[in-house]
Amino acid sequence: MALKRARKDLSKVKKILVDGGYSGEKFAQEVKGLIAAEVEVAKRSELHSFAVMPKRWIVERSYAWLEKCRRLWKNCERKLNTSLQFVVPAFLVLLLKRS
Secondary structure, eight states: HHHHTTTTTTTTTOEEEEEEEGGGGHHHHHHHHHOOOOEEEOOOTTTTTOOOHHHHHHHHHHHHHHHHHHGGOOOOOOSSSHHHHHHHHHOOOOOHHOO
């Protein structure tokens, strides 16, 4: 599990927002035991109906912003820390462009 390898880097994380694929008490307990963070699941309300869900929109929007960066389009890095080091500058560039 990626959380085990990055436990030190994720020590300040309080809440993890995930999609419906990660729902389950076992996953939430594992995250709580590893990094003491709460897991919040952003689920779809109904199949085949459109409704904007604010929490889910945050996750999808963040992924879309990251995919604009060529290096982050696919996760081809071997270590989680390498990917994290590219995510931080990608968000910094995004913030600098907007200010």
